[in-house]
Amino acid sequence: MSWQYSSAALFLLLAIVAGLGRILRGPTAADSMLAAQLFGTCGVAILLLLARGLEWEVLQDIALVFALLAALAAVAFALRTWGGTER
Amino acid sequence: MGLLHNLGTVCILLGIPFFISGTIGLLRFPDIYTRLHALTKADNVGLGFVVLGLSLQADGWHTVARLLLIWLLVLIASSASCHLVARAALRKKIEPWSRP
Amino acid sequence: MPGNCSPVSLPLATRLTRLLARLVLYAVLWSVLAGLDGRSWIIGLPAVSAAACCSLFFAPQRLCPLSPLGLLRFIPFFLNLSFWGGCDVMRRALSPVMPLNPGLVRYQVSLPEAPQQVLLLNCISLLPGTISADFSGQCLTIHTIDRDMPVWSTVHLLERRVAAVFGLRLAGGAP
Numbered sequence: 570m571s572w573q574y575s576s577a578a579l580f581l582l583l584a585i586v587a588g589l590g591r592i593l594r595g596p597t598a599a600d601s602m603l604a605a606q607l608f609g610t611c612g613v614a615i616l617l618l619l620a621r622g623l624e625w626e627v628l629q630d631i632a633l634v635f636a637l638l639a640a641l642a643a644v645a646f647a648l649r650t651w652g653g654t655e656r
Numbered sequence: 657m658g659l660l661h662n663l664g665t666v667c668i669l670l671g672i673p674f675f676i677s678g679t680i681g682l683l684r685f686p687d688i689y690t691r692l693h694a695l696t697k698a699d700n701v702g703l704g705f706v707v708l709g710l711s712l713q714a715d716g717w718h719t720v721a722r723l724l725l726i727w728l729l730v731l732i733a734s735s736a737s738c739h740l741v742a743r744a745a746l747r748k749k750i751e752p753w754s755r756p
Numbered sequence: 757m758p759g760n761c762s763p764v765s766l767p768l769a770t771r772l773t774r775l776l777a778r779l780v781l782y783a784v785l786w787s788v789l790a791g792l793d794g795r796s797w798i799i800g801l802p803a804v805s806a807a808a809c810c811s812l813f814f815a816p817q818r819l820c821p822l823s824p825l826g827l828l829r830f831i832p833f834f835l836n837l838s839f840w841g842g843c844d845v846m847r848r849a850l851s852p853v854m855p856l857n858p859g860l861v862r863y864q865v866s867l868p869e870a871p872q873q874v875l876l877l878n879c880i881s882l883l884p885g886t887i888s889a890d891f892s893g894q895c896l897t898i899h900t901i902d903r904d905m906p907v908w909s910t911v912h913l914l915e916r917r918v919a920a921v922f923g924l925r926l927a928g929g930a931p
Binding site: 684694752 | 785788789791792835838839841842843844845846848849850854856857858859860877878879881882884885887888889890891897899901
């Protein structure tokens with residue numbers, strides 16, 4: 570894998586790991602959810618970079634599923650868990 | 657490798673600072689609303705650059721179409737979830753932080 | 757106006773055209789996802805048909821009547837603004853003093869129908885300095901990261917562009 574893909578993916582991984590600090594600090598559940606959102610976007614970018622770098626097209630499909638799941642998780646969180654349906 | 661390839665590499669590398677600053681904003685900003693700003697905008701521009709760079713290097717239109725579809729999906733997903741989280745926070749009466 | 761009729765009252769020909777439009781849309785989507793391998797249609801054909809039927813059942817209105825010219829002009833406008841949105845956030849996050857002056861702003865939306873409002877709401881969150889925080893009735897609550905930014909005029913411009921995507925013209929005016 571050539572250097573640009575691996576180094577870019579590494580930096581994105583660092584961004585995710587640093588973002589996990591937000592889960593520890595909170596303070597609300599929504600802040601932890603934001604870290605999960607970060608995981609979604611950065612994860613998609615990492616998968617796309619690896620798909621190109623490793624010449625492994627299947628990873629693109631996994632990225633697509635990642636994007637879908639991140640959206641579903643956020644919607645379920647905002648409407649059911651944290652927001653509640655009442656009020 | 658040709659000009660397009662190098663241009664693509666430049667775009668990919670341009671995207672990284674946006675991701676990093678999104679994370680820094682997530683860690684530094686004072687309340688949930690401002691953190692939403694950081695995450696939604698910065699990360700989408702970052703992903704946009706990565707997708708643009710990979711599209712420039714792609715072998716055919718099919719890969720480009722799929723990359724753009726993924727970006728569009730992430731765009732819609734993150735702005736919709738940004739709205740939903742902000743709305744839930746407002747309805748929970750979480751006061752936005754304001755400069756003292 | 758399109759969109760406000762129940763599926764029962766529609767003539768058969770209208771329903772068939774709408775079904776056909778969706779079949780084409782989902783078939784294109786499938787060929788993007790699955791590639792041009794002919795064997796993929798063994799799963800693709802039932803999936804596309806099922807998706808078209810489901811979408812017609814849940815949203816029987818016409819597929820949004822978009823204006824191609826409006827859409828073509830909207831894309832660079834949106835990409836430009838969302839790029840500056842990212843740069844703005846980057847500047848604020850990296851600056852040592854963190855120049856933030858957040859607050860809530862209200863905005864009266866004049867776009868009439870749901871698809872247009874959804875597009876507006878989603879785009880606002882990617883603009884420099886604004887996220888759409890709540891929407892009820894026609895009143896939109898916007899959270900801005902800096903109260904000194906021209907929020908009203910930016911959102912107003914965006915609203916007019918969104919209207920143009922759907923081939924509408926808004927009677928614009930001062931607040």
